[in-house]
Amino acid sequence: MPATPRSPRSHRPLPRVLAVAAAALVISAAAPATLAHAGPSGNVSPTNVAPGGRVSLNVTGCGTKTGKASSRAFGDVWLTPGNAEATNLFGAATTFRNVSAGSHPVTFECGGPGGERVTVALNITPGAARGGLGGSVDSMSPGQIAIGGAFVASALGAGAWFLRRRTGHAG
Structure with missing residues (x-):
């Protein structure tokens, strides 16, 4: 069978297809980059705290190490960064x-002055932060307190006996 010669018109659609494919590739490559960097997101935990209370601070999406x-x-x-990539x-x-x-x-604020910023709310509740003994005595029974007192008294007695005996041999 003899080969049929191709006309010059049959090669024209190929450059047009390549141009459309290249444009689609550029658009698809740029889209994830803009979606991935949506800006920083900040978090304060807990969001409600009494005066003198401690909060944890976390920001993600900065892309900086400071x-x-x-x-x-x-x-x-x-x-400070939470990992080597400084994502948090x-x-x-x-x-x-x-x-x-x-x-x-x-x-x-991400990075130095002029970096990206995000603002969140921290609620300060009325009243002071809970203080006191921290539960060290609150849940103890009178028997436990008596035993602890006996240990303290015996330690003081042993210390006094040791010091008195030591001074008796020095002379």
């Missing part, structure tokens, strides 16, 4: 004891 969290409730806190930056803060109750903004 960051800062700032609030009138606790001042400035420098954040962490820190902790203790709220001021005299901070007023209510909602206080916490601003996370």
Whole structure:
């Protein structure tokens, strides 16, 4: 069978198809990059705390190895990377004891001045942070307290006996 010669028109659609494919490739390559970098996301835990309470600070999506969290409730806190890729930056803060109750903004800033920012709310509840003995005596029975007192008294007695005996041999 003799080969049929191709006309020059049959080669024209190929460059058009290649141009459309190249444009689709560029668009599909650019789309995930814009979706992946949607900006930082900040988190304060717990979101409700009493004056003098401690909070954990976390920001994701910075793309930098440095960051800062700032609030009138606790001042400035420098954040450190949680992993080698620096996808999370962490820190902790203790709220001021005299901070007023209510909602206080916490601003996370990625990198240095002028970096990307995100702001979340921290709620300061009225009242002081719970203090006291921390449960060290609250759940003890009178018998346990008596045994503990006997141990303390015997330790003091043994210490006094040792010191008295030591001074008797020195002379």
